[in-house]
Amino acid sequence: MDKTPPTLPRKSATFDDYTLSEIRRAAITGIYDIRGGGAKRKLPHFDDLLFLGASISRYPLEGYREKCGTNVVLGTRHAKKPIELKIPITIAGMSFGSLSAQAKEALGRGATIAGTSTTTGDGGMTPEERGQSKTLVYQYLPSRYGMNPDDLRKADAIEVVIGQGAKPGGGGMLLGQKISDRVAAMRCLPKGIDQRSACRHPDWTGPDDLEIKINELREITNWEKPIYVKIGGARPYYDVALAVKAGADVVVLDGMQGGTAATQEVFIEHVGQPTLACIRPAVRALQELGMHRKVQLIVSGGIRNGADVAKALALGVDAVSIGTAALVALGDNDPHLEAEYNALGTTAGAYDDWHEGRDPAGITTQDPGLAKRLDPVKAGRRLSNYLKVMTLEAQTIARANGKSHVHNLEPEDLCALTIEAAAMAQVPLAGTDWIPGRSGY
Amino acid sequence: MNEIDLHKVGVRGINSHLHNLPKNTNEKHWIIHNPMGQHSIACGIDAPLQIDIRGHVGFYCGGMNKDAELTIHGHAGVGTAENMMSGVVWVKGNSSESAGATGNGGLLVIDGDASSRCGISMKGIDIVVGGSVGHMSAFMAQRGNLVVCGDAGDALGDSIYEARLYVKGKVASLGADCIEKEMHAEHLADLERLLKAAKRKEKPSEFRRYGSARKLYNFSVDHADAY
Numbered sequence: 023m024d025k026t027p028p029t030l031p032r033k034s035a036t037f038d039d040y041t042l043s044e045i046r047r048a049a050i051t052g053i054y055d056i057r058g059g060g061a062k063r064k065l066p067h068f069d070d071l072l073f074l075g076a077s078i079s080r081y082p083l084e085g086y087r088e089k090c091g092t093n094v095v096l097g098t099r100h101a102k103k104p105i106e107l108k109i110p111i112t113i114a115g116m117s118f119g120s121l122s123a124q125a126k127e128a129l130g131r132g133a134t135i136a137g138t139s140t141t142t143g144d145g146g147m148t149p150e151e152r153g154q155s156k157t158l159v160y161q162y163l164p165s166r167y168g169m170n171p172d173d174l175r176k177a178d179a180i181e182v183v184i185g186q187g188a189k190p191g192g193g194g195m196l197l198g199q200k201i202s203d204r205v206a207a208m209r210c211l212p213k214g215i216d217q218r219s220a221c222r223h224p225d226w227t228g229p230d231d232l233e234i235k236i237n238e239l240r241e242i243t244n245w246e247k248p249i250y251v252k253i254g255g256a257r258p259y260y261d262v263a264l265a266v267k268a269g270a271d272v273v274v275l276d277g278m279q280g281g282t283a284a285t286q287e288v289f290i291e292h293v294g295q296p297t298l299a300c301i302r303p304a305v306r307a308l309q310e311l312g313m314h315r316k317v318q319l320i321v322s323g324g325i326r327n328g329a330d331v332a333k334a335l336a337l338g339v340d341a342v343s344i345g346t347a348a349l350v351a352l353g354d355n356d357p358h359l360e361a362e363y364n365a366l367g368t369t370a371g372a373y374d375d376w377h378e379g380r381d382p383a384g385i386t387t388q389d390p391g392l393a394k395r396l397d398p399v400k401a402g403r404r405l406s407n408y409l410k411v412m413t414l415e416a417q418t419i420a421r422a423n424g425k426s427h428v429h430n431l432e433p434e435d436l437c438a439l440t441i442e443a444a445a446m447a448q449v450p451l452a453g454t455d456w457i458p459g460r461s462g463y
Numbered sequence: 464m465n466e467i468d469l470h471k472v473g474v475r476g477i478n479s480h481l482h483n484l485p486k487n488t489n490e491k492h493w494i495i496h497n498p499m500g501q502h503s504i505a506c507g508i509d510a511p512l513q514i515d516i517r518g519h520v521g522f523y524c525g526g527m528n529k530d531a532e533l534t535i536h537g538h539a540g541v542g543t544a545e546n547m548m549s550g551v552v553w554v555k556g557n558s559s560e561s562a563g564a565t566g567n568g569g570l571l572v573i574d575g576d577a578s579s580r581c582g583i584s585m586k587g588i589d590i591v592v593g594g595s596v597g598h599m600s601a602f603m604a605q606r607g608n609l610v611v612c613g614d615a616g617d618a619l620g621d622s623i624y625e626a627r628l629y630v631k632g633k634v635a636s637l638g639a640d641c642i643e644k645e646m647h648a649e650h651l652a653d654l655e656r657l658l659k660a661a662k663r664k665e666k667p668s669e670f671r672r673y674g675s676a677r678k679l680y681n682f683s684v685d686h687a688d689a690y
Contacts, residue, residue: 053682166565166584169546171507171527198681210567210586210605211624215680218622220603224583225523225542225561234502234541238523241478242507 044287055287056195058120058376058386060188060279060323060346065296067279068330070443071436072452076424083421090417091427094341096318097179097248097271100240104248104271105157105178107341108137109413110428111331113405114276114322114345115161115181115252117143119196119205119217120283120376122393123150124401125385128352130154131398132405136413141181141343143283144194144219146208147173154402159250162239164193165219167209171242179272180239181250182232184223184261187280187323190254190294194219195284200379202388232268250274255295255323259303266308266317274343275304277323281346283386284377297323297334299446305338314338328415335416336431337447351408352401353383465490470497474504481508500540505533511550525552528569544571547588560597563590566607572661579616582609585626591661601628602638610657612665620673624680628673629654631665640679646672 033039044055076082083090097104113133118126120143127150133140139157146168152158160177162169174180185191196205196217206213226235236249251265252274265273277297282290301321308314321334322343334342355363357370362382366373376386384395420428423435437452438444444451445458467477477495484490491512498504498518505514506526516524519537525544531551535543538556547566554562557575564580566588573581573590579597582590587606595613602618604626614632621638627650628641637643646667654667679686 166546166586169565170548170567171509171529171546174527195682212680215624216682218603220584224580224602225545225564231522231541234522238503238506238526241474241503242527244479244482245475 056197056284056377057287057290057374058282058284059290059374060281061291061294061296063291065279065324066298066440066442066446067296067324068298068333070298070440071333071438071447071449073329073332073336073419073423073435074437075422080424082424083426085418085421088421089426090420091429092413092417094318094429096250096320096341099271099313099317100245100269101179101248101271102244102246103178105139107139107157109409110335110341110416111136111325111409111412112138112159112320112341112343113140113348114280114343115141115143115159115183116345116349117145117196117283118148118151118208119143119145119167119200119388120386122384122387122396123148123204124393124396124398125349125352126151127154127398128396128401128405129348130158131402132348132351132409133157135402135406136409138409139178142177144183145196145205146170147176148208150398152176154398161252163219164221164223165209165217166224167217167219174239175243177247179248179250180243181252181274182236182239182270183252184232184265185221185254185256185276186252186282187254187276187278187294187297188282189285189289190256191221192285192289192293193221194282195377197284197377197379200377200388205388229264229268232264236269248272250320252276254278254280255297255300258295258300259307262304262307262319263311266311266313270317272318272320272340273304273308274320274322275300276343277321279324279346280322281349296446297321297325298443301334301337301339302446302448308338315340328412328417329419331412331416332419332428332431333436335428336435337433340429347408348405349385351405352385353396353404354381354385356383359383464492464494466494466496468496469499469501469504474501477504478506481505481510481512481514484510484512486510498537502540505531508533508550519556528552538575539573543573544569544588547571557594562592563588563609566590568607570657570660576613582607582626585609589657589660591657591663593661593663595632598635599638601626601641604628608653608657610654610661610670612663620675622679623673623675625675627653629670630673631670634671634673637673640676641673642676644672644674646670 094110134156141159159179163183198214248271250272251270255277278294318340321339359382381387436449495516502521508531509529511530521540523542529548534553539558543562544552545564547569549569554573558573560578561580563571565584571590574593576594581596581600585604591610598616601620605624611630615634617635618638620641651667
């Protein structure tokens, strides 16, 4: 018993294994880490909220019998032809270039079966995507890759992209290995070179100019199409107010969990606010301007299931948008490809080197051999199934809270599990009537 | 010849009228009076019309133009002929920032000066400026020709791709990855064609050519200082 008991080897919480590996990688390569996806760190999120349900003080609706509406109309403020979706879940903008043509087609098919919209991305509109998408939102981005008035008129709505949650304030880069002949031709650039996407629009600066730009787009399209303005989760209160002032019909707000095709890891994890933190300031801006529900608010970034949908709607959002989850439904990061992910030095569920174009699932690639692995019809069906499940889940929660439409959900139906989430969502901490930041403390 | 008074029908009235003309209309020549510096005049035209605008215009005049020939008998605001696809937009006076931005095709002529960011992200348009252009002109310019008969401001052609830049006067400075290049016969021929189309008296031999060094085409950490 006189032997001194050894202490266990102890790793640093500050210098954890991931941090150490990144220091070593940086030291060898001299280049910052680039990856796809959104913030992976643990953040206050919808999981930190709970619905209260109904009992005596609230009256529930019958789960499988009583109607619970899910439709949403977008673009009622100025557009002659607002769009109506059956469900309040849309497909976020993802480019042909970052995604294969098959993946874009599958997104269009899935969205159309489910009765919702899909969105182009930085790289123009493909005929496959237009053909398979009943309702297609055409993004108007700083790069203007592939932008032309014919496609603008073919679109059902136009989304002026100011920023995205993964990198508010950042542009984009499609690395040379994903620039096939077709992608290069659509972007008017040589094959194989890195294609930068600017972080600012080339012909307007600031909110006053944005108003003029939006008016130009309306003039070109005869005031028919809803015009969305998409922003990253930077300063949602002010940015939403300015988007409304500039004339937006719809504001799309993307929190830091929202994915990107590729950007610096340091940008994804350290710039921007969590989705949960963005919603209430955005809704407050709309309410103060008297525009809540008149200018519709779409929120994206980390929406995974019907509970997330219901919680976002309860906080005042009109619809949500999914990107990462939609790719997973198509087949991204599927465990059946584990051996191939291992060969790429990763594992199913963690694969995020989308910019390299070697996706074994055939989604984030331009390699014809890999891309043809994805069957757009089957993948589209998986997406529509998933969208329907999310919708059913949101309806289940809405009925349990006595709501005949998912838009009738309200903050009063929620409580928070953590003080942080209570402060961000401005709902009481569970078991208390305390909303941090209100009533003087 | 048909005449429209913007003061009476507004921008919407003018654009709506021009957009709704049948493709095979015989009413091809239009004169717009009293433009009053308004924005988005004659944008999104998709027909071989001849349009004369008698006065100054605001932002985005001739934006996304296809096939039409627009003449602005005055000065123009920001983003003249932005994202033009084809046709001609001719500014008799000066043009403000971002003239011809992201243009895919057609010809933009500015008899006077253009401001900063002229030809930014141009994708195939030809631009001839009789006077000078401001800073950051041809930023990230992808394709097409920018001809400047006067001087160019700072950071000309910053992060340029494959567009060709011709400047007769002084260049205040070149942007990242933009260098002076040799003028070959094909460039002189191109320049002659463009000067003639813009009714300029300058000779191609008076110009110097600038374009991409192509060193930033694929990211390398050793070029980080260039950004």
